[in-house]
Amino acid sequence: MVVTVNNIAYDLKHGLKTDIYYPNDTDSQTKILIFWHGGGWFRRSKESIRDVAIDLANAGFMTFVPDYRLAPANHFPAAHEDALNFAAWLLASNYTDEGDENNIVQIGASSGGTLALKVAGMYGFPTVTWSAPVDFSSWLADHQEVKPSVNAKEELGLTKQQAINEAFYKYFVLTYVGSEDYDLLADLDAQSYDYSKLGRLLMLNSAAELTDLAGVTNFAGHLAGRGHQVDLEIIPGHGHAMDYGREYLRESMTYLNYALSLKTGSE
Secondary structure: OOOOEEEEEEEEEOOOOEEEOOOOOOOOOEEEEEEEEEOOOOOOOHHHHHHHHHHHHHHHHHEEEEOOOOOOOOOOHHHHHHHHHHHHHHHHHOOOOOOOHHEEEEEEEEEEHHHHHHHHHHHHOOOOEEOOOOOOOOHHHHHHOOOOOOHHHHHHOOOOHHHHHHHHHHHHHHHOOOOOOOOHHHHHHHHHHOOOOOOEEEEEEEOOOOOOHHHHHHHHHHOOOOOEEEEEEEOOOOOOHHHOOOOOOHHHHHHHHHHHHHHHOOO
16 A cells, blocks of 8 residues: 655755655665656646656655755746756655665656656666656757747647647747847757766657657757767657646656666666
């Protein structure tokens, strides 16, 4: 039976909390998983992935689901800073033991996947992303004619799914960044992050995402060109992140367990 402890404060200054889902049996060897929820950095919360967190705990992962600051009240890099602060808090807390940095993994959904990339580069936690957006500055430069909208079908009368997706993509990016400043957008680009400690990375994306897959493949090539191993899996269809996440949860856990076995030499 999974035991859930809600609203553990990890950042008193900003009022940020995490939920913890404990497996039935825990000991010093229990695997730790951080799950970053999505929502375009402007909506959703840790409660939105409760069912997935329970599944992860039932599979043996002590699962942490932190909240982070949301736009438009908090612009970039607020959520990114919160993600790094959470990782530092976790390693310094009573929930981890010495050496547990080798026992922590991550899953990030949508914009939460982008946060997971930021943390993975700094801490080396094996990571799986579901539909993580990675390209912002060049995409916006190439789509200046797109009008941002959170619901373009109703607000703009758009009918084509690609056009609706593009309007939403532009909306959540600009909502988080707060402007079309190119330098800020470039800093948000996943290619700009520090990947000096990047470990195993699996990126899942559907064939018809919110944006063209070129941004993801270019990003994977960027990392591979710098000596990092990236596993990229393209899923048929047009689902985004949580649309297919439960279906691919077992595969994600298998990948993370294998990555941990490589780190600990227990393969």
